[in-house]
Amino acid sequence: MNRERKFRLGVLGSGRGSNFVAIADACVAGKIPAEVAIVLSDIAEAGILERARERKISAQHIAPGKFRTKLDETAERAYIDALQKAEVDLVVLAGFMRILKGEFLRTFAQRVVNIHPALLPAFPGLEAWKQALDYGVKVTGCTVHFVDQGVDTGPIIAQQTVPVLAEDTPETLHARIQEAEREMYRAVIGGLARGQITVRGRTVFWKKVEQRMCVDGHLGLNS
Amino acid sequence: MNRERKFRLGVLGSGRGSNFVAIADACVAGKIPAEVAIVLSDIAEAGILERARERKISAQHIAPGKFRTKLDETAERAYIDALQKAEVDLVVLAGFMRILKGEFLRTFAQRVVNIHPALLPAFPGLEAWKQALDYGVKVTGCTVHFVDQGVDTGPIIAQQTVPVLAEDTPETLHARIQEAEREMYRAVIGGLARGQITVRGRTVFWKKVEQRMCVDGHLGLNS
Numbered sequence: 001m002n003r004e005r006k007f008r009l010g011v012l013g014s015g016r017g018s019n020f021v022a023i024a025d026a027c028v029a030g031k032i033p034a035e036v037a038i039v040l041s042d043i044a045e046a047g048i049l050e051r052a053r054e055r056k057i058s059a060q061h062i063a064p065g066k067f068r069t070k071l072d073e074t075a076e077r078a079y080i081d082a083l084q085k086a087e088v089d090l091v092v093l094a095g096f097m098r099i100l101k102g103e104f105l106r107t108f109a110q111r112v113v114n115i116h117p118a119l120l121p122a123f124p125g126l127e128a129w130k131q132a133l134d135y136g137v138k139v140t141g142c143t144v145h146f147v148d149q150g151v152d153t154g155p156i157i158a159q160q161t162v163p164v165l166a167e168d169t170p171e172t173l174h175a176r177i178q179e180a181e182r183e184m185y186r187a188v189i190g191g192l193a194r195g196q197i198t199v200r201g202r203t204v205f206w207k208k209v210e211q212r213m214c215v216d217g218h219l220g221l222n223s
Numbered sequence: 224m225n226r227e228r229k230f231r232l233g234v235l236g237s238g239r240g241s242n243f244v245a246i247a248d249a250c251v252a253g254k255i256p257a258e259v260a261i262v263l264s265d266i267a268e269a270g271i272l273e274r275a276r277e278r279k280i281s282a283q284h285i286a287p288g289k290f291r292t293k294l295d296e297t298a299e300r301a302y303i304d305a306l307q308k309a310e311v312d313l314v315v316l317a318g319f320m321r322i323l324k325g326e327f328l329r330t331f332a333q334r335v336v337n338i339h340p341a342l343l344p345a346f347p348g349l350e351a352w353k354q355a356l357d358y359g360v361k362v363t364g365c366t367v368h369f370v371d372q373g374v375d376t377g378p379i380i381a382q383q384t385v386p387v388l389a390e391d392t393p394e395t396l397h398a399r400i401q402e403a404e405r406e407m408y409r410a411v412i413g414g415l416a417r418g419q420i421t422v423r424g425r426t427v428f429w430k431k432v433e434q435r436m437c438v439d440g441h442l443g444l445n446s
Binding site for chain 2: 119120121122123134135136137138139141155156157158159160161166201202203204205206
């Protein structure tokens with residue numbers, strides 16, 4: 001085995017791929033000690049595939065099958081095969097709009113991460129920024145977590161707070177959260193690639209040097 | 224009517240009264256333009272009554288009646304009467320371990336506030352700091368909200384974030400939250416006493432000058 005082999009990421013997304021772009025560019029810049037090995041999407045025309053191809057990264061559309069919110073058995077197998085063939089060490093969900101289930105999660109046990117646009121366990125599910133605004137919270141944020149069988153329920157790796165302002169619309173709040181997401185996701189994937197992150201029960205531990213990164217206002221990217 | 228009349232607070236608590244002490248002392252120091260008119264407790268030997276008497280503030284034990292988590296009808300009436308007799312403008316819950324219901328909340332409509340040791344809607348109910356630690360969140364905090372018919376569901380006035388640290392026990396986390404609570408509660412009661420706070424639907428607005436106080440890490444007390 002080649003000791004110089006880089007940590008390999010498989011990125012799944014259904015949308016424009018703004019988080020993917022931040023991750024891929026941070027890899028190239030050396031801020032994340034990893035490389036994106038493959039990008040998969042359930043949407044043939046998703047921007048994330050285009051962004052990947054621009055960067056000469058392998059990008060595939062794999063049709064999700066007959067269900068609306070998850071992958072059918074054939075599609076699940078195809079996603080697993082593509083990721084295994086690409087020898088990914090970590091599966092990164094970046095706006096992937098399908099729920100991942102049993103066989104996928106067993107194959108990549110504790111190697112699937114997601115980012116959610118709220119401070120979980122508050123506001124799981126869709127349009128979390130809108131839920132937060134409707135509820136009237138003064139602080140929301142984003143959460144990176146390991147993916148488990150539930151929806152947005154897995155062990156939390158990092159959270160970043162984002163203020164809700166009096167003049168916020170869903171759009172302005174969402175944009176502010178997305179900015180925080182990009183920075184935090186890069187930091188977390190860096191931590192995972194460097195082996196700094198361990199899980200005990202529901203609690204995720206960072207090695208000391210990075211700990212402050214995950215708990216408060218300012219994520220200092222490793223640069 | 225005397226225009227110089229101060230804004231009057233009625234404080235209800237069941238415990239040591241640490242939030243009450245912070246509020247009372249801030250009133251005396253002129254940091255909150257208000258005075259504590261009366262302190263009521265459902266527990267005869269609660270420290271909060273002792274702390275009030277030390278400060279020459281009217282303090283009464285009113286037995287809660289036959290229920291375990293709320294006031295019975297007679298007790299509810301007695302609490303209302305005592306607060307009305309003391310001419311309070313705002314009812315401040317400071318560790319009061321009884322749920323307030325219909326008649327009380329109708330009498331003091333949108334004039335009852337509570338502080339909760341989590342970032343609501345996450346972790347409502349008892350021992351919220353322990354719930355947060357067990358869940359494995361990286362950020363928690365405290366919330367001041369208007370009290371409505373639900374448990375910890377009313378419109379949110381202010382929230383303050385508190386980091387969860389890797390070495391935290393329930394006790395150390397609770398202590399850190401309580402420190403944030405004291406500062407935030409004083410700031411919010413000051414805002415209410417100055418008439419700076421309005422509610423529209425579920426959303427609470429602060430007049431511009433104070434707005435930054437309620438949304439992020441540093442509450443600047445008006446001093």
